[in-house]
Amino acid sequence: MIRLPRLRRRRTTVGQSHSVRDYQALVRAKLKSLPDNPALALAQAIGAPTMEDFMSIGDGHVAVLRHRGLLDGMTVYDLGCGCGRTAQALVRHGWQGHYTGADVVQELIDELARQCPGYDVLLNVTPRIVAPDASLDMVFHWSVFTHFYPGESYLYTADAFRALKPGGKMIFSFLELEDVEHDRVWNANLDHLRAANRAEHLDAFLHRDWIRRFVRDAGFAEPRFTDGQDGRDHPPFWQSLAVLEKPA
Ligand SMILES: C[S@@+](CC[C@H](N)C(=O)[O-])C[C@H]1O[C@@H](n2cnc3c(N)ncnc32)[C@H](O)[C@@H]1O
Numbered sequence: 254m255i256r257l258p259r260l261r262r263r264r265t266t267v268g269q270s271h272s273v274r275d276y277q278a279l280v281r282a283k284l285k286s287l288p289d290n291p292a293l294a295l296a297q298a299i300g301a302p303t304m305e306d307f308m309s310i311g312d313g314h315v316a317v318l319r320h321r322g323l324l325d326g327m328t329v330y331d332l333g334c335g336c337g338r339t340a341q342a343l344v345r346h347g348w349q350g351h352y353t354g355a356d357v358v359q360e361l362i363d364e365l366a367r368q369c370p371g372y373d374v375l376l377n378v379t380p381r382i383v384a385p386d387a388s389l390d391m392v393f394h395w396s397v398f399t400h401f402y403p404g405e406s407y408l409y410t411a412d413a414f415r416a417l418k419p420g421g422k423m424i425f426s427f428l429e430l431e432d433v434e435h436d437r438v439w440n441a442n443l444d445h446l447r448a449a450n451r452a453e454h455l456d457a458f459l460h461r462d463w464i465r466r467f468v469r470d471a472g473f474a475e476p477r478f479t480d481g482q483d484g485r486d487h488p489p490f491w492q493s494l495a496v497l498e499k500p501a
Pocket residue numbers: 270272273276298299300332333334335336337338339355356357358361377378394395396397400
């Protein structure tokens with residue numbers, strides 16, 4: 254009799270993208286390592302070493318949004334909202350409007366909901382913006398395309414176009430190899446590869462020309478870019494920034 258090799262049973266992750274698996278695992282590991290301080294554990298999972306950093310980075314997000322046209326009364330969508338670094342800052346700054354935060358980790362959105370009771374949160378693991386057509390004034394996301402393959406970033410961009418009102422904006426941060434400020438992430442990537450280590454999550458770079466291509470295919474007007482650093486209109490932002498506008 255021919256013996257066939259036994260198939261090992263694996264936990265199924267069908268339908269879950271790499272970033273969903275990685276962030277769910279990272280959040281759970283952080284919560285386990287800091288059982289007495291879940292707020293700090295969640296802040297660290299989304300990249301803020303201390304609560305002071307968590308708050309000052311959130312303040313910077315709000316300054317960029319205000320500079321790019323955020324007004325009271327707007328309807329906004331925070332893709333990859335985490336535990337509410339931006340949402341909590343919007344509350345601190347007294348912004349009034351309709352906020353929805355979407356993420357792939359339940360523990361993160363639960364914390365946002367706890368901290369910002371008037372805001373909507375949703376768990377979504379599909380590459381979509383969960384909002385009706387032409388219903389949003391702004392879609393924003395910080396350090397989210399930095400964890401996606403280019404195709405995933407494109408799908409979210411195209412769906413943001415659908416969900417934005419004419420004249421609405423998508424504002425986001427990204428990493429680019431041309432910026433030496435981003436070298437530490439690039440060098441950390443190389444270290445992981447050299448050591449054949451598995452990184453906690455993908456750290457991805459985009460090129461401005463690729464973003465131009467996404468924007469053209471999705472229907473947005475020509476994007477505006479800054480390196481985030483000039484600091485005149487908002488505190489310096491360590492990632493590059495892109496602003497896309499849906500033609501009115
Ligand atoms: C570096 S954190 C940034 C969090 C938040 N944008 C901020 O700046 O405070 C990246 C976030 O993206 C979320 N994320 C990962 N994969 C995602 C996906 N496929 N769709 C939406 N969010 C995702 C993570 O759970 C995490 O909250």
